[in-house]
Amino acid sequence: MIITRIPIFFSLLALLILSLWVNQSSLAATSSGSIQASSDGNVLYTANFDAGSLTRTNLSEIEDQIEVQLGKDIRRLAVSDDGKVLAASDYLSKTIFLLDAQTLEIRAQVATGRRPFAIAYDGKHSLFWATIFEDGQLIGFDHKGKIQHQLQTAETPRGLALTDDNRLLVTHALTGELSIYDISATPPRLTRTIELKSTQKEDEFSSQGVPRLLDDIAISPDGSEAWLPHLLWNLDHPFQFQSTIFPAVSVVDLTPGAEAEKTDLRKELFRQINIVDNANHTRIVSNPHDAEFSANGKRLYVTLAGSEDLMVVDLSRRSSGDKKKRSKRRKGKKSKGGAQVTQILRHLPGDNPKGLVVINDDIYVQNAVSQDITKIDNGGNSTFARATVKNHPFYKTVKNDPLSPQQRLGVQLFNNGNSDKFADGPMAGDFWMSCNSCHLDGFNFTNRFLMADGRTGKNKFEDAVTGHRDIIKMFAGAPESALADVIQKTQGGMGADDGNQELDPINPQLLSLPLQERMQALMSYITAAENLPFLSTWLRLEGNGKTAHKSEWLNSASCAECHPAIFDQWANSNHGTLMDHPYYRFQENYAAQQEGEEFRNLCRGCHMPQALLSGEAMPQSAMANMHEKDGASLKTALSQGRPVVEAGTGCLFCHRIVNAENAGGNADLTVNIETRSDYLFEGSNNMLTEWLANRMINAKPAAHKATYSNPELYQDSLYCATCHNEFTSGPGAEVNDNYGEWLASSFNNPQNPEQHKSCIDCHMHADIERIGDPIPGRSTTGGSIKENVRTHHFVGANNSLVGLRSEEHKGLSEALLKSAAKLETKIENNQLVVTVSNVNGGHKLPGGARRQLWLEVTVTDKNQQTVFTSGHLDPDNRVPKNARKFHKVSGDRHGNKVGLSFWRYEKMLKDTRIPADGSRDERYLLPDNLIYPLDVKVRLLFKAFSKGLTDKVRAAFPDENIPYAPIVEMTAITKRIESSAVKLVAHQPKQ
């Protein structure tokens, strides 16, 4: 009996072991990556980045390879547990593809928010999880592409990993956080947010910075820890290439319910990352990207995408935590924090090593730029094992690169921090960084975080710069030299590294031909469609090509048939055909004279975006007459069937803005006129077909309304901030921050709708004196009555220019000015104190540029003798220099006023503007022995342009008939001050 039962027993035991093993493997931790292996290790999948394709390769037969073209920028992929379905994110197309993992046939597409990034597979729920980097979301979708969960997360969710007990780890790349979600709950629940340690200190010698660029997560095989490779940004001081960007790997304890960073175990340069070369010099490395554990968990491999190395962290000698006594010799070493880096496999072959996967003793490194795979031997499992390159290129991942050789070189240079490459003009000094170290994935919304970190700990009155300093010709005028100069000053490249004895500092103004070609290649990347196609402005056109011919644009006058009131309001407004007025042209010409013709783009991005986006030269001779009323030239062009390039922000431009990037301003918006739902013959030059098109629109207007409306965006102040916020292109100094001022004000209160006022609540309100009250009206002839109609006067402070065209606009502008501030006065200690309060402005007063806002004070004594004055216009009708003005004065790097060269602003010299919800006191010392009672009259006066500026513009454009800007009394107060009592004499501001 016993003999017959023995086989049964062992069979049952084997079954038990097998089931445990199956359960374990099906719930193994997974993390997102750009290279993934099949479960049997025979197949590798690669997401090929900007080649826009995905490749499946059989490792035992390399020729058995399938590559499929999917989109623009395939970043990450994940495979379902059964190996049948593969999901791949297209970073630039708001799409995740679901494919057959064997044939790579597309099965479904998931429409996502902006910049889908990481993907991980959740075997328990048969779902893929993905981070949506720009829109700050986490989505879970099934094999058919149906989204089952969608959550809003903290900003910039990027890396993704799933533990074996249903915790989803999400890194936040630009805030330095790790979120942990419990995905066994429905809906998934955020259980913890860990803020990774900042090592930013005042002492620059020990400061390393704040954690950023957290792209990937590696979970240890035992599931106890998560290792996060990343950078540290140390931006609280002017750039110095050896003290600004640092590599790091952070370690997080994954004990359920007690997850926390093991701050003492973070791997930092000069501490745990401290491999010394033959010259006793620490090997500098840059841009840790991906990390993977060896199968036994004793080693962690990290790709260093900048310096192009592989870093090996040896965990085998980590302390087990036993409290046994350590010898004195070892105690010192323990303070360095756990496992050390034992090898840096220097200069991997291939360019820009990013993805990483470990299969047994083989390490496969995916090179993003050279589009190939390097196979590395881990050297075994012994303590002294050294990784070595086994085969390169093991295979190519991309057959036909869609980028041109110049563009590909540009991408390489942008990502390169390997100082041994391009030895005649390295991109970085001593491997410290690449452009991508700060400009993550190019020029996009991440810029906002870069500038915010760059302002940390800085006082704008000492240093307002967050980026590059003293740019040659602001890039635009001499781009190759400017780039070389930036690489030299910021990154220590181009011979700036004193430690490189073999290369003298290069003169950026005298580049050799090879260096010029390289800088042109870099420029081709910087001006790519997804980056800065117009270089000095952040304006972009979505669709095929950088520009759309002027005939593809709609003349705004064509909208007047159904929206006559809106058209008239817009045409005579500061947003309409006025934006190329002589003051603007004067400034644009000055900018071009100083920095080069291409620098006009900085101005045109906001003032004449259609000119840029239609590729038209638009000489100033073609610009409009500022006295023209009601858009007459547009109407004429429409009647003649001529396409026009409109100045200002026309109907089609504004109503086809599909994205406000929130990168800091400078027209950081995207326009799409290609995929709008236009009607047949819409915009036609033929009268009959145009009439028919308008009839069709009116008959069935739903598509028209939908394609030209985006209420969520339009009502967001961010929409306006795209142009009403400005920063200097390169230095990143904030020239104008209306949006930030509004964000900090009481007007920004979405939780309290009655108090909340976005920009358009004031500046697109039909009745200035009733801001806050809805004003019913129509926006379409014969249309429905809207509860609160948004008028298009775009009422602002500039009453001068609009007053040339429309009394209505002028009246609205002046009403706005008169409602903005309040005055109070008192006398104390023989000083007249005038308090100016900003009572109705959601931003500082004054808000725009070149405005004059000042106090005019008159004090008379008992005998009606004038005993004190201030701010009265001088005989030449100029505001006197000693008047109390409310303005900002910007200075250059030497502390001199920038004047018209506002893009050279590097420090604030003076800022007396009145903050939103705030006030400012101005004190005047009165003469002694005054005879009371005193009558004090104070007026707050406004002028859109100074006389001096107007004189300059008149001289430049003598035929334009430019009047001087009128003075507006915003508010006034008259007070009688007795010797012992105060009697207020009320004063009504002039209407």
Place this chain on the structure above:
Amino acid sequence: MSVSSLNALPQSLGNYWRQLAYRNRAAEVCLYVLLASGLPLWSGFDLPWFAARVLLFLHCFSGLILFPVYVVPFWFSHRRLLRNSNKPLLKVTGQLLDLLLLLSTVSGFFLLLVGNRGEFIGWVNHYTHLITALPLGLLLMRHAARWSVLRPLYGLPYRLLCRLFLNR
């Protein structure tokens, strides 16, 4: 020209006018074109825009040009049969068609020339035009059944089914 030819002209015009009322395939086809191009524009179908805008053009063009040229003369000529017809079914369906066509025409021209811009009258015309469309089409098929241009298609569904399942 002789007196007899002059007298023949009104007579031939009258004959022509009377003939318009009968078996007017052009008018019938025009109405079907309007129905086929208009009905899918209803938001319930959710057509992709590239298709919807073409159908919208076709519908508007048909309504603006083809309808007045082909349908209106037929309609006015055919109306006298409402008095003179002794066929009850045709009389009833004819009267209903007369009403529906009137409502559809008025609302259609309102939408075309003024539009549904958001005001109440536009809304009324939009739904009038939509609601009258399908009953008008079905009644037309029944009313014109005997001489309809669709006659060759009668029995097609039955013949297709037979071919598919019975192999006949």
